[in-house]
Amino acid sequence: MSKLDNADGQLSMPSSTLMFDVDDADQAAEYLRGALNMLGKLSVAPSPLFYTLLYTYCAGKSVRLNKELDTLLENQGSLAQDEAAALFQRFFGGAAEALVEDIRKELVAMVAQVIGSLVDIAGKTSLSSDSVSSQIEKLADTKNPTEVVAAATAILSETRQFVTDSRALEAELLSSVEEMHKLKEELSNAKREATIDGLTGVFNRRAFDKRLTDLMSMSDGLASGFCLLLLDVDNFKRINDTYGHIVGDKVLSEFAKQISRLTRRSDFIARYGGEEFAVLLPGTRITNAFTVAENIRATLERVRLRRSSSGESLGAVTVSLGVACFREGETAEQFVARSDKALYRAKRLGRNRTILAD
Template sequence: MAHHHDDLAQAVKYLKLTLPEMSKREIPTTPENYAVWYEYTAGNNLELKQKIDSLIKKNTPFSDKLNSDLYSQYIENAQQIAVDGIRDSVRKIINELLVQVADEESGLGCYARSLQSFSEKVSDTEDTSAINLLVTELLAETKKREEATQNLQATLDTMAQEMTQLREEIERLNNEASTDALTRVKNRRAFNIELEKAISTSKINSMQLTLLVLDIDHFKQFNDQFGHITGDKVLRFVATMLQKNVKGNDTVARFGGEEFAVILPETSYENALSVAENVRTRIAAQTLTDSAANVKLGAVHVSVGVADYRYGESPEEFIHRADQCLYKAKNSGRNRVVGEQELTEETASQEQRI
């Protein structure tokens, strides 16, 4: 918990430094530009920092083209560069292992031929001194083979350690690539992957699957009234509440902006409505205070749309139906849950009146 608090404090610190840097240079606060300048302020990306320092020193204006190039070169491609580095390391380890194995196979072949030769010589020798000499030679050859085997074992141990480190690095990269940097829940890319998996599992096993799409009501007012840093804290609060109120197999993701999505495998439509209502009421029950700014924010309200997967439809169609429910919740006064059956009943009622 202390570690999480330190990480959060550090993130807030960099947030407070990033926005003035961008404002001073009249850089639009798009997600891409923000990612570039957050990395610059944090100082972890040394190549990016050196590049921007050089541009600042030359008084280079930060045009839209330059901002886009910085993002493409130092943020967007960073993941691929890291993956390429891991791939090259794995290739090197495999090649080294192949060389060692080839040497070992060659050595074993020589050893086998030596054993065959010793066997033939022993069969033809009756002189004990000659047999003793053969045994001495055999022991020497066996000792050489033992040492070679020990060397191979040491090499294998070292390679195992290197592969373990690479696996940990791959897991770290995968987590970074699939995690929203601000809220620490899944990002849109990871959501798309998880939704396709959930749909595939639902089809194969004939299991129910439901989807929640959730939007923070009047979120723009938080940003306008209290600033983007406070708005970011509200986003993290909602993400945390979602994670606390779903079960292990469910997937919480930041869908974009102030919108979140929750994939609910093996969950019926009725239970999904209960989950959505539980999340909505628990979020609304909290009175938020920004302790850093000593400001009372009040309650946060959310609107939620709920859809049940229909066999054979695409992920886009599934999301679209959940979005329609969300729009209905927003247009009906916000701070409420609307499920797709409500839309169906409403449509049927309208058709009957006509």
């Protein structure tokens, strides 16, 4: 039995992890003091919007957020509500794909700045080696963020021996390398966020489409083929209408956890849309896929969500499933459509059941 509520007795949504990990108590207290100090200096209300931005700023976990906030404060000495909202949306609002491209561009710009410093201080002979020239050509040709960082790091390593007489530049180079690695980590996190459903923590529809394409391309190499489960929460509109969307969201989040627990690490779970989930089972025959589907259905039927504050139970929340095994020669749309047709047949036959596709 799950007891999942907040202080008001409402079932709550999971928090975002795009920008920072959970800090320990001492670190959190230090960042809290810094954020409160900035709230006072800026004369803004300690609302979640301003506090989240300033706490993240004090924690120093996002190079790009700190730069943009520093520029705003330097130019106008204050932070307006609309500017804070725009920053929050940019860094915490799920615009992960735009953030990936912005970080990539910033990496390239930073590398160009560092190379310019090397030319100015170390002179032309510092950049005359074949190795450095090769890395610069690679840097100019690639748009891959990982290759950008690798080429930049190689250039710095090759040229540092020519500038040992400048301690200031040495410190600048070390700082730049650290900043580039930090940006690379942010880039990795942002790319991950672009494929994850923010509510449930499983993969999103875009990631599902890519994984399905990959499995179809290597289906000849899968001895037992692969199967798809499409799962839809029964009467989900009633749950939202009766208990509210926050409770409905928590049902989806809890069901995603249960499905993850009941499948293998090699299986692929995605929120397909709304209250519908998709599970790809590589190396699985249709009979085994049916067994997996029935295990998921029966387990979710027994889950009871209850509010701790009131003891109110949502009762049994059931799911219907359609199961299909991929056939050589069919398109992705045809494959998904067969599973979807089986799912809706399960709905028409009374819900809370698993139906195999034709």
